[in-house]
Amino acid sequence: MTIVEDAKTAVQSAVQGVMSKLVPLAPDSWIPGGVPDPLIRQQHGLIGSEVSRLDGAFKVQGSARFAAEFALDDMVYAALVFATIPRGRITSITTASAEAATGVVLVMTHLNAPRMNKPAVFGSSSTAAGPSDLPILQDDRIHWNGQPIAVVLAETQEQADHAASLIETTYAPEPSTTTFEGAKAEGAQPGLFMGQPLLTEIGDAEATLAAATHRVDQIYRTPRHSHNAIEPHATTVAWVDGTLVIHDASQLVTAAAATIADVFDLEPEQVRVTSPYVGGGFGGKCLWDHQILGAAAAKLAQRPVRIALSREGVYRIVGGRTLTEQRVALGANADGHLTALIHTGTVAMTPHNNMPEPFIAGTRGAYAADSFKLSVETVTMNMLANTFMRAPGEAVGTFALESAIDELAVELGIDPIDLRLRNEPEQDPTSGLPFSSRHIVEAWHAGSERFGWAKRNPVPRSHRDGEWLVGMGCATATYPYYRMPGGAARITINRDGTALVEVAAHEMGMGTSTTTAMVAAERLGLPMDKVEVRYGDSIIPGAILAGGSQQTAAIGAAVIAAHNALVAELLKLAGNDSPLAGLSADQIGSEDGGLARLDDATKRESYVSILERAQRDSVTVMEQGSQPLELMHWSMHSHGAMFCEVRVNAVTGETRVSRFLGSFDTGRILNPKTARSQFRGGIIMGLGLALMEETQFDERNGRIMNPSLAEYHVPVHLDVPEIDVIWTDIADPHTPMGAHGIGEIGITGVGAAVANAIFNATGRRVRDLPITLDKLL
Ligand code: MOS
Numbered sequence: 001m002t003i004v005e006d007a008k009t010a011v012q013s014a015v016q017g018v019m020s021k022l023v024p025l026a027p028d029s030w031i032p033g034g035v036p037d038p039l040i041r042q043q044h045g046l047i048g049s050e051v052s053r054l055d056g057a058f059k060v061q062g063s064a065r066f067a068a069e070f071a072l073d074d075m076v077y078a079a080l081v082f083a084t085i086p087r088g089r090i091t092s093i094t095t096a097s098a099e100a101a102t103g104v105v106l107v108m109t110h111l112n113a114p115r116m117n118k119p120a121v122f123g124s125s126s127t128a129a130g131p132s133d134l135p136i137l138q139d140d141r142i143h144w145n146g147q148p149i150a151v152v153l154a155e156t157q158e159q160a161d162h163a164a165s166l167i168e169t170t171y172a173p174e175p176s177t178t179t180f181e182g183a184k185a186e187g188a189q190p191g192l193f194m195g196q197p198l199l200t201e202i203g204d205a206e207a208t209l210a211a212a213t214h215r216v217d218q219i220y221r222t223p224r225h226s227h228n229a230i231e232p233h234a235t236t237v238a239w240v241d242g243t244l245v246i247h248d249a250s251q252l253v254t255a256a257a258a259t260i261a262d263v264f265d266l267e268p269e270q271v272r273v274t275s276p277y278v279g280g281g282f283g284g285k286c287l288w289d290h291q292i293l294g295a296a297a298a299k300l301a302q303r304p305v306r307i308a309l310s311r312e313g314v315y316r317i318v319g320g321r322t323l324t325e326q327r328v329a330l331g332a333n334a335d336g337h338l339t340a341l342i343h344t345g346t347v348a349m350t351p352h353n354n355m356p357e358p359f360i361a362g363t364r365g366a367y368a369a370d371s372f373k374l375s376v377e378t379v380t381m382n383m384l385a386n387t388f389m390r391a392p393g394e395a396v397g398t399f400a401l402e403s404a405i406d407e408l409a410v411e412l413g414i415d416p417i418d419l420r421l422r423n424e425p426e427q428d429p430t431s432g433l434p435f436s437s438r439h440i441v442e443a444w445h446a447g448s449e450r451f452g453w454a455k456r457n458p459v460p461r462s463h464r465d466g467e468w469l470v471g472m473g474c475a476t477a478t479y480p481y482y483r484m485p486g487g488a489a490r491i492t493i494n495r496d497g498t499a500l501v502e503v504a505a506h507e508m509g510m511g512t513s514t515t516t517a518m519v520a521a522e523r524l525g526l527p528m529d530k531v532e533v534r535y536g537d538s539i540i541p542g543a544i545l546a547g548g549s550q551q552t553a554a555i556g557a558a559v560i561a562a563h564n565a566l567v568a569e570l571l572k573l574a575g576n577d578s579p580l581a582g583l584s585a586d587q588i589g590s591e592d593g594g595l596a597r598l599d600d601a602t603k604r605e606s607y608v609s610i611l612e613r614a615q616r617d618s619v620t621v622m623e624q625g626s627q628p629l630e631l632m633h634w635s636m637h638s639h640g641a642m643f644c645e646v647r648v649n650a651v652t653g654e655t656r657v658s659r660f661l662g663s664f665d666t667g668r669i670l671n672p673k674t675a676r677s678q679f680r681g682g683i684i685m686g687l688g689l690a691l692m693e694e695t696q697f698d699e700r701n702g703r704i705m706n707p708s709l710a711e712y713h714v715p716v717h718l719d720v721p722e723i724d725v726i727w728t729d730i731a732d733p734h735t736p737m738g739a740h741g742i743g744e745i746g747i748t749g750v751g752a753a754v755a756n757a758i759f760n761a762t763g764r765r766v767r768d769l770p771i772t773l774d775k776l777l
Contacts, residue, residue: 047670068235076306078297078308087175107167128259132319132352145382145702180325183348193376198360201375206340211339215331218327219325226695232309233313233314250285251545256273278507278536280509315712347378348383355388382702399755417474437731471648473758478638501516504543512551512555516533552670556736580603580604636734638745646757649773667739675727676725682750692770
């Protein structure tokens with residue numbers, strides 16, 4: 001706990017850039033001698049090779065079991081009823097007809113639900129897994145329009161759904177705030193992200209702006225976004241001899257199990273959360289009301305429960321990204337040097353969650369400027385708690401900042417790439433820390449050449465192809481490198497020469513299980529088919545969050561630590577009759593199915609031989625990953641240069657993205673095949689952010705009006721051109737494998753790259769997402 005808290009504070013501090021007084025470490029603590037990657041001692045070339053997903057075949061064959069596909073004996077199906085007012089009390093809830101309906105086993109409301117503690121909200125403790133700390137079905141209070149107020153269990157899903165429709169509720173509404181303007185009028189609070197203020201001030205940015213010879217000063221707006229993973233949230237839950245077993249779709253099994261244990265007053269070991277496959281997470285597959293309601297209903301009915309949210313159910317109870325209103329003001333000299341960088345604004349939150357969209361996060365390290373004023377303020381609305389959504393902060397913050405940079409380039413008559421390069425910082429401009437690895441200039445050059453940027457006419461509306469106005473735009477992508485503490489790996493070597501590697505990590509579709517097998521096989525000196533990876537189960541030691549794009553780094557550090565322990569353990573077992581006798585563990589690595597002396601591989605013994613002589617069936621070690629000290633000494637980020645070509649129809653205003661290139665600088669790429677998909681997936685989500693996605697929020701009553709994929713648009717195949725992706729592949733010497741996270745950076749910068757391309761095509765500057773055709777007519 002203390003370790004977790006300490007390192008979390010370190011991470012927060014690094015993010016907040018208040019550690020500038022620390023002296024950087026010499027390169028580097030990871031491996032003596034400056035070899036960039038301790039994992040690659042054997043160099044048999046697995047890392048960096050194109051490996052197809054190990055679970056791909058299971059998924060296409062339908063044998064991969066997702067949370068809603070666990071069939072338990074005697075299981076019943078759950079349906080939810082959602083409140084229809086934003087705030088107030090339930091005065092009556094009539095359940096008799098539902099209870100009498102065919103197949104109904106239980107109707108649970110606040111009147112008969114078991115007493116439960118409220119879940120801990122993110123950031124309140126190291127094991128908190130809840131986006132909100134409201135009590136769940138414990139009283140008659142309504143906190144948002146869509147809150148679950150009843151659970152119906154029945155023998156079939158259809159029976160449960162029908163019975164839920166028979167429940168009648170009356171309310172005593174109370175005053176509520178459901179307009180953003182109204183919320184702002186009630187006053188704003190300083191934003192706190194993970195306990196740290198969202199505020200950075202260097203110099204007098206307003207005065208510097210006022211004195212600048214060239215200025216841009218604009219307001220940019222982004223709407224609410226709802227989570228729309230292809231797999232709607234689902235949980236299958238059973239109480240087995242006092243133990244709660246939850247098959248969930250989760251990106252944080254360990255924290256979920258701990259939080260659920262607290263809610264039901266259980267010991268941590270009495271709750272087991274599994275999550276072998278997840279159909280997309282993006283920050284949304286955390287702990288919401290449905291897992292707890294499912295467990296509570298199963299307790300009351302004494303039968304296993306499957307609770308699978310409808311798509312509408314996801315919109316009602318799973319929060320997404322909140323709306324933002326951002327001011328970006330840039331002051332510059334005639335040569336483009338930034339003198340003032342102001343990025344401030346307001347986001348809406350609820351009284352019961354703590355996730356302000358930290359849109360200034362990427363701005364802190366983006367450009368060298370003489371003065372800075374960066375802040376996020378929050379206002380309070382009565383609505384569904386918002387939460388993390390792919391690149392929270394950067395996804396929408398880069399839209400504002402990178403649009404403004406493009407506007408300044410127009411104002412100055414400087415090429416927008418050139419303007420960015422002129423303001424490339426030597427060190428982190430707000431924390432003062434050196435960058436661990438920043439090769440964004442290389443990414444810009446490589447991308448610009450590949451995309452054909454030189455062919456762009458900087459004069460807007462100068463390229464027409466029939467009805468279509470064609471333009472190009474670009475933007476910087478950025479996302480921090482994180483590595484959270486608390487991760488562990490357990491490695492077992494068996495006498496038949498196979499290995500089992502266990503990590504409490506998650507496969508949400510991004511390729512983690514494949515990459516983990518590659519990393520483990522490389523480290524253990526085994527072919528991949530001799531390594532089994534187990535993950536997605538809270539009974540595995542350690543906690544590895546699939547979030548903050550940090551999972552792979554956390555796994556790598558844990559595997560490295562466990563492997564070091566394994567070498568020491570095997571060396572002990574090998575004893576005096578081994579060719580390795582007399583050597584110390586740090587002289588030895590793994591190679592070709594056994595241990596070998598690092599500087600003389602002829603001194604070696606296979607795992608099988610060591611275990612046979614020791615008369616052991618297997619050897620198992622478990623070790624925590626090292627503390628993420630790198631974050632204290634370096635400013636660490638993934639970078640990218642995004643290029644977009646659009647065609648805007650001059651008659652209809654319709655925008656088609658015709659080409660897109662992401663040129664990334666994200667450290668070493670472990671598996672190019674899954675990495676390419678990660679980058680492309682992020683970019684596609686960014687195209688949705690730019691052109692389509694918007695949660696329609698009824699400001700009269702706080703109800704989401706478009707809770708379906710028919711009315712909430714995300715990009716489909718015809719909206720997505722061939723997306724080109726390249727990367728520098730320059731290893732960061734300060735991370736466990738030379739790698740940076742790649743899960744979230746893809747969405748960043750895309751909104752601005754599209755908006756800037758639309759400006760170049762049409763001469764129209766749209767500062768209000770999504771850029772729908774009505775804004776271009
Ligand atoms: Mo990501 S929004 O940290 O799952």
